[in-house]
Amino acid sequence: MFAWLCENPTGTDAVTWQELPTPEPRAGEVRIAIKAASLNFPDLLIVQNKYQMKPPLPFVPGSEFAGVVEAVGDGVKHLKVGDAVAAFAGTGGFATHACVNAAVVMPLPPGFAFDDAAAFVLTYGTSHHALVDRAALKAGETVLILGAAGGVGTAAIQIAKAVGARVIAAASSDEKCALCRELGAAATINYTSASLRDEIKALTGGKGPDVVYDPVGGDLAEPAFRSIAWRGRYLVVGFAQGGIPSLPLNLALLKGASIVGVFWGDFARREPQANAKALGELAQWYAKGLVKPVIDQRLPMAALQEAYQRMGSRQVRGKLVLMND
Ligand SMILES: NC(=O)c1ccc[n+]([C@@H]2O[C@H](COP(=O)([O-])OP(=O)(O)OC[C@H]3O[C@@H](n4cnc5c(N)ncnc54)[C@H](OP(=O)(O)O)[C@@H]3O)[C@@H](O)[C@H]2O)c1
Numbered sequence: 001m002f003a004w005l006c007e008n009p010t011g012t013d014a015v016t017w018q019e020l021p022t023p024e025p026r027a028g029e030v031r032i033a034i035k036a037a038s039l040n041f042p043d044l045l046i047v048q049n050k051y052q053m054k055p056p057l058p059f060v061p062g063s064e065f066a067g068v069v070e071a072v073g074d075g076v077k078h079l080k081v082g083d084a085v086a087a088f089a090g091t092g093g094f095a096t097h098a099c100v101n102a103a104v105v106m107p108l109p110p111g112f113a114f115d116d117a118a119a120f121v122l123t124y125g126t127s128h129h130a131l132v133d134r135a136a137l138k139a140g141e142t143v144l145i146l147g148a149a150g151g152v153g154t155a156a157i158q159i160a161k162a163v164g165a166r167v168i169a170a171a172s173s174d175e176k177c178a179l180c181r182e183l184g185a186a187a188t189i190n191y192t193s194a195s196l197r198d199e200i201k202a203l204t205g206g207k208g209p210d211v212v213y214d215p216v217g218g219d220l221a222e223p224a225f226r227s228i229a230w231r232g233r234y235l236v237v238g239f240a241q242g243g244i245p246s247l248p249l250n251l252a253l254l255k256g257a258s259i260v261g262v263f264w265g266d267f268a269r270r271e272p273q274a275n276a277k278a279l280g281e282l283a284q285w286y287a288k289g290l291v292k293p294v295i296d297q298r299l300p301m302a303a304l305q306e307a308y309q310r311m312g313s314r315q316v317r318g319k320l321v322l323m324n325d
Contacts, residue, residue: 062093294318
């Protein structure tokens, strides 16, 4: 097998493509021949030692992927050789093969494409958990999505639409805003060229959004929170801008608003049944065409460095997928 190996997490340049012995699955594991793996923001952070999870060295990055089960370890009941599957394993995906705990492997329903499946579980799982579970978003409510043209952002637009909410999508360029409108956003805000506060006020008649979905943080957080509606829910999803913002708590009091944390990985680990139910609903929505990953580019697995560069420079629209032939 071949894999991108991180022997020292000093940055993306230190990750190298190497031939490794093909592993045999241990008890409870399966070996997957990887067809497609997607790039998520944590994949960029983990090789720079900036992610909360620090795997033992060396490790193969690549948190989620899809492929075909090639070998099955003792005790695995729900998978067999030849099954098409998706896996959210945290690491291992930027490779031709991976042995993973069968508990994090889901059989794919018929008709689920490998590239879509590789770009599905983390982004859609996170945005569903955030909007449906944590914020209890209802039909007719307004949601403001920051970083809306990115991976979790595009998933959030589609999920909010599926729930029947009105979406205001905010992003850093007119091209990204155009993509968000194509995905069904009722209105967009380019926060590079316009004032976020003024635009939110104008687009909500001064009332503010009922829910704010924030995967960006930094200097967008406070103006967005200041604009939230009475009884609003502010979803803390991530800090792609790098800075972890502080919010004045008097604003929460004045708006009767909630600051709601979202940590999908721990939700999936602590509440596996609730997560399986959410992923089941998402798979049904995919089959009905209500949600579908927006794939920015499909690159060969060998082009991981180009993928890292594209994500780090904010060029990705939707998801980047790395493919094995
Ligand atoms: N809480 C959870 O459970 C959970 C799960 C998954 C991901 N996340 C987090 O959510 C965030 C987004 O993840 P993603 O996979 O959707 O990433 P992504 O596709 O790269 O999207 C991130 C967006 O953030 C914006 N951004 C602003 N400043 C940036 C910067 N300096 N560098 C890169 N992007 C910047 C970009 O939009 P504009 O250019 O339009 O500003 C970009 O589209 C990350 O912080 C990630 O760790 C959290």
